[in-house]
């Protein structure tokens with residue numbers, strides 16, 4: 001009996017040592033990701049400072065950036081969870097850390113997710129903005145430069161030890177767009193003509209990142225936010241297949257679906273999507289309605305089974 005207990009003790013001890021070693025290994029993997037420096041081939045982008053360019057820049061910034069960077073784009077703690085930590089998004093006004101940035105610095109950060117010192121921007125969705133056309137990027141940067149300066153501070157993110165371990169183990173997905181993107185691809189990005197067309201709808205979908213939460217096939221996926229419900233099925237096989245355009249627009253305006261579900265804007269960014277122009281929303285809806293219908297993904301089906 002004593003011998004058996006002794007062996008059980010040894011096995012538990014070995015397991016504990018292995019788990020602790022693995023935790024430190026994943027944490028150091030996270031640290032080395034965080035310390036990586038990236039070299040980018042940054043293309044020349046012309047600023048669009050005329051009134052049409054500024055108006056388009058404002059539409060893009062309010063629809064795409066305010067959800068994380070705050071209504072006045074002066075930064076905020078957009079993620080705050082006891083077990084994971086606090087993530088601040090930067091103050092993007094001329095009073096923040098970008099005050100002295102050149103256009104090139106903005107292009108490097110927005111299209112490639114890299115700071116002027118070569119460090120990667122974390123969580124910032126450059127995978128999506130990598131698709132943004134040269135013209136739209138020129139509008140967006142011109143608009144950001146025109147914002148009233150705010151001196152709201154932009155402190156670095158603070159992660160708990162557990163969150164660093166989880167990040168190193170890849171549980172949050174690709175944290176740094178820069179480690180996934182082709183940073184040497186400085187080719188010009190064209191945009192389809194603005195209009196209620198499938199091509200423009202696909203473009204709007206790509207720069208607003210629906211797939212990062214709804215999955216490559218749009219049939220539901222885990223959100224990159226670890227405390228969020230999964231993104232729903234937005235192919236015609238999901239609820240949206242029964243909606244007309246007005247119901248879609250109303251859902252994006254109020255966050256409440258025709259089926260009566262109230263969506264938290266922290267998890268489903270309808271409060272940003274609603275600020276897209278009418279043509280953008282119509283093209284987006286047209287694009288979604290023309291997707292091949294797909295059954296719920298396994299992740300979504302499992303979540304629904306557990307939560308119904």
Ligand code: HEC
Nearest residue numbers: 064065068088089090097098109110120121122123124125
């Ligand atoms: C999903 C949330 C999210 C969205 C949406 C987002 N950002 Fe960010 N952004 C961040 C976070 C978080 C950081 C800070 C990253 C870090 O500290 O590594 C950041 C950093 C930046 C920086 C670098 C500032 C600095 O000095 O560190 C720029 C520039 C920027 N964002 C521009 C934009 C623009 C322009 C948009 C809209 C087109 C946008 N962001 C949309 C989360 C977001």
Ligand code: HEC
Nearest residue numbers: 208209210213229230231232239240257263264267268269
């Ligand atoms: C940051 C993650 C995220 C992004 C980006 C995102 N969504 Fe969502 N979306 C969600 C989540 C999470 C839900 C489910 C919310 C819930 O269950 O309360 C959802 C739900 C929805 C629903 C309701 C589905 C239903 O059947 O009730 C629609 C429609 C929708 N999203 C459309 C879009 C479109 C279109 C885009 C791109 C323009 C988009 N979403 C981008 C996370 C996201």
